[in-house]
Amino acid sequence: MTLAPEVTDVQAIVEQVWSSFLGEEEPLLPRLAEPGQFAADEAWSAAVSISGGWDATVTVELSAPVALSLTRTMLGLDDIDDAEDGDVADAVGELVNMVGGNVKSLMPGPSVLSLPAVAAGRAAHPSGAAEIARFDGIWAGEPVRVAVHAIPQP
Amino acid sequence: MKILVADDSKVMRQIVIRTLRQAGHGGHDIVEAENGRDCLEKVSSEQPDLVLSDWNMPEMNGIDCLGALRAQGSQVKFGFVTSEGSDEMRARAAAAGALFLIAKPFTAETFNEALDGLLG
Numbered sequence: 001m002t003l004a005p006e007v008t009d010v011q012a013i014v015e016q017v018w019s020s021f022l023g024e025e026e027p028l029l030p031r032l033a034e035p036g037q038f039a040a041d042e043a044w045s046a047a048v049s050i051s052g053g054w055d056a057t058v059t060v061e062l063s064a065p066v067a068l069s070l071t072r073t074m075l076g077l078d079d080i081d082d083a084e085d086g087d088v089a090d091a092v093g094e095l096v097n098m099v100g101g102n103v104k105s106l107m108p109g110p111s112v113l114s115l116p117a118v119a120a121g122r123a124a125h126p127s128g129a130a131e132i133a134r135f136d137g138i139w140a141g142e143p144v145r146v147a148v149h150a151i152p153q154p
Numbered sequence: 155m156k157i158l159v160a161d162d163s164k165v166m167r168q169i170v171i172r173t174l175r176q177a178g179h180g181g182h183d184i185v186e187a188e189n190g191r192d193c194l195e196k197v198s199s200e201q202p203d204l205v206l207s208d209w210n211m212p213e214m215n216g217i218d219c220l221g222a223l224r225a226q227g228s229q230v231k232f233g234f235v236t237s238e239g240s241d242e243m244r245a246r247a248a249a250a251g252a253l254f255l256i257a258k259p260f261t262a263e264t265f266n267e268a269l270d271g272l273l274g
Contacts, residue, residue: 020259074165076172090165097163097210098258101237109242113210115162 002150003054004132005106011135013102014146017095018139021073026140033136038122038145040064045123046092048100049151052111056132058100059123060092061145067092069140089118099146125149155273156183158202160193160219161235162211166258170206170235176262179273190214194222197230204272206256209236209243220250231272235260 011030018028033039040063047059062070071083071091093116104113125131133148157174161167167186174180185200187193189211197205205223207216214222220232232252236243239257247255254268 017259020261071165075168087165090163094163094165098237101210101258102239104238105240105243109240113238115210115212 002056002130002132003107004150005103005148007133007135009106010099010103010133010146010148013099014135014137014144017098017102018137022070022139025069025073028137028139028144031136031138031143033143033145035131035134038143040122040143043067043122044088044092044118044120046096046116046118047123048096048116049114050100050104050107050111051114051151053109054104054107054111055151056103056107057125057129057149057151058096058103059125059145059147059149060096060099061123061143061147062092062095063142063144066139066142066144070095085120088120092116093118103148123147155204156185156200156202157273158185158187158193158196158200158205159207160187160190160205160211160216161208162189163208166208166235173260173262173265177265177269179265179269182273190216190219190222193219197223197228202230204269205230205232206235207232209234209238217246217250220247220252224251233268 038061042064044067045061049057071088074091096116129149135146137144159170187196191214209216233254235256237258244255
């Protein structure tokens with residue numbers, strides 16, 4: 001069984017990262033959600049992998065409105081229409097980088113954090129990947145998910 | 155004074171520059187680099203007084219950039235701004251010659267504490 005971060009720690013990390021960028025507008029609140037497909041018609045997602053002393057993938061999924069709001073705030077844009085794909089990818093990638101980096105600090109090392117990979121869509125995981133921690137949240141009525149998956153070992 | 159901000163994320167470079175302003179260090183010249191190799195070249199061409207660098211970057215990461223700078227004989231003041239703030243990372247940063255490591259997410263106060271006395 002793969003060592004897993006405490007869900008409460010994952011939640012604390014996400015809330016801390018969130019409050020530094022979007023928390024002044026509205027708080028990120030936990031919500032009860034079933035495991036399975038992320039519930040948003042349009043989503044952005046990003047992943048980082050941690051490998052070495054502990055192997056796992058950390059993913060974030062945001063509905064498109066959240067991703068745009070995050071981008072506007074992080075880039076200091078006045079008009080949300082000014083955000084291009086590359087800007088959103090930068091913002092969502094940085095979000096998973098911060099969450100993943102903080103999760104990595106909790107777990108056994110030494111290990112290496114990958115560069116983020118971002119997609120304009122929900123996350124998908126290989127069939128052998130096991131979810132070992134998940135935080136579902138709601139921000140301004142929109143869903144946010146952070147998940148940690150153990151990388152399947154051969 | 156001139157500050158070089160190195161991060162592959164444009165978003166993060168903007169946040170660092172904004173936080174420098176919030177921390178009362180907005181009057182300095184800012185130069186940006188996209189990765190460690192770009193940072194290395196710009197330290198040579200721009201001669202900054204301080205480098206604020208991410209750790210994880212494509213082409214050349216921050217720790218390798220710092221190693222290359224010190225190997226070339228550069229003593230430029232260097233600090234990390236990174237999502238990985240563990241004791242192990244801080245020790246590696248210090249061993250390579252970094253003056254501080256600011257963990258993300260950060261506040262203007264965190265910047266102030268790290269930069270206190272470093273910028274005239």
